[in-house]
Amino acid sequence: MLDIHNFERFAEVETPFYFYDVDLFRRTADVLSALSETYGIEVHYAIKTNSEERLLRMLSAGGFGADCVSANEVVHAAKCGFDPSRIMFAGVGKTDKEIRTSLEVGIGCFNVESIPEMEVIDAIAGGMGVKAPVALRINPNIDPHTHKYITTGLEENKFGISRFEFEAALDKLKACSNLEMKGxxxxIGSQITDVSNVFGLEGKCARELVTWFEEKGLKxxxxxxxxxxxxxYEDPDGQPVADFETWMKAxxxxxxxxxxxxxxxxxxxxxxxxxxxxxARVVYVKKGRTKNFVIVDAGMNDLIRPALYGAYHKVENLTAAYCRGDNTKDCVYDVVGPICESSDVWGEGRILRQTRRGxxxxxxxxxxYGRTMSSQYNMRDLPKAVYSDEL
Ligand SMILES: Cc1ncc(COP(=O)(O)O)c(C=O)c1O
Incomplete structure (x- = not known):
């Protein structure tokens, strides 16, 4: 449950907005940092997930590196205090301009996704008179059993270098004198919940492929x-800090x-x-013939995951919980946004405390993948960010 002290002050903030629990963020970062030390695994935060400067500064100050997917992210990460040598840059479509910018910033590694990309990075680095640090992004052809839009390590996906190209990639690497091979x-994908099995499989596959590349003479x-x-997503308060340890062990x-x-x-x-x-604030409660709709002022432009992937997010009525206490009964609603798309739905048949306008x-x-994926569709304002310690 969100903290009541925050809730009381929410009333003054214009909705919709993103609320960030700074204590939980710090706790999560501290747990991860300690485990990183124990297991000797360096952490690079994927800043595409959430690129709020305030959060990034906390992570960079904690010694984390960054994983980026555009030159703008690389520049932003460096500006937010990440050591350039600990910034990685992955992505299948790095442009010449992005490669040049990243070399100027002095990033730690380009995660190279194709043979043509190797050629381009080599040529640009040569032209700048520098060596480009690169790692090969391998497409291991492992099914992570997650949503197909967030599966990235299958041969049918666009990411990484697949097995049939390994020999050619090695030949190209030998021919590229301006690339410095890092690893x-x-x-393999995102939102993996079968942690031991799926990451165990990834570890096993990585072990085999590292051996294969080493036998071919690659360091x-x-x-x-x-x-x-x-x-x-179903029970956010059950285990608010993710199980990083099981992952690292696997x-x-x-x-x-x-x-x-x-x-x-x-x-x-x-x-x-x-x-x-x-x-979000409830704008209307509308009776349909067979359902009741709760219409809120946050839409798919603010958080696109439900519309994009059919993703589930738990919805809670804070006002009913904090102000009306146990006096309200539970009701069934379709909770929807204001956008002109039928997919602008937060949840169908959700059980909420009896809900009212306001x-x-x-x-x-x-x-x-919330605020970073927001848009101004329907010419709506972008949602603001509010931090728990500012309220
Ligand atoms: C190369 C790479 N690293 C890391 C991530 C972060 O994944 P997650 O948010 O599931 O941890 C992604 C997500 O797309 C990615 O493509």
Whole structure:
């Protein structure tokens, strides 16, 4: 449950807005930092998940690195205090301009996704008179059993270099004198909840492929497992800090502590999802013939995950819980937004405390892939961010 002290002050803030629980964010970062030390795994936060400057500064001050997917993210990460040598840049479509900018910033690694990309980075680095640090992003062809739109490590996906190209990639690497080989990256998808099994499989596959590349004469210093650790969208308060330890243990099974490799992970969602809620106000409660609708002022432009992936977010009526206490009964509603699209739905058949116009609702677990994916569709304003310690 969100803190009542915050709730009382929510009334003064114009809705919809993102609310970030700074204490939970700090607690999550502290747990992860301690585990990173224990398991000897370096963490690079995937800043596409949530690029709020305030949150990024907390992570960079805590010694985390950054995983970026555009040059704008690279520049933003450096501005927010991340050590450039700990910034990675992945993405299948890096443009010449983005490659040049990233070399100027002095990033730690380009995670290269194709042979043509290797050629381009090599040429640009040569022209600038520098060596470009690169790792090969491997497409391991592993099914993470998550939504197909957030599965990235299958051969049918556009990401990484697939097995049939490994020999050609090695030949190209040898021919590119301006590339400095750093290692291999594996990232198989997002919102993975079968943690031990799926990451165990990733670790096993990575182990086999590292051996394969080494036998071919490639020096592999760094092994990066990407991100993907899932969170509990149904019960945000059950385990607000994600189970990073089970993840690290699964990866370490095939790369024991004390071995010759530097290990890296790139979590995004698991660091920030539970810290954020989208707060919306009920504009109307509308009776349909067979259903009742709660219409709120937050729409798919503010948080697109339900419309994009059919993603579930828990919805709570804060006003009923905090102001009307136990005197209200539970009712069944379709909770919807104001946008002119039938997919602008927060949840069908949701059980909420009896809801009235003006009530505040919290759409939970919205800290990841929320505000960064928001848009001005329907010419709406972008949602603001509000921090728990500012209220
Ligand atoms: C290369 C890479 N690393 C890390 C992440 C972060 O994933 P997650 O938020 O599931 O931890 C992504 C997400 O798309 C990614 O593509």
């Amino acid at each position: 291999l990256l594996f990232h 592999v210093e760094n092994v990066d497992f990407g991100g993907g650790l899932g969170v509990d 990866l370490r099974e095939y790369f024991p502590i004390g071995g010759p490799y530097k290990l890296h992970i790139e979590p995004g969602r698991a660091i920030v999802a539970q810290c954020g809620s989208l707060i 009530d505040l609702l919290a759409i939970r677990t919205a800290g990841a």
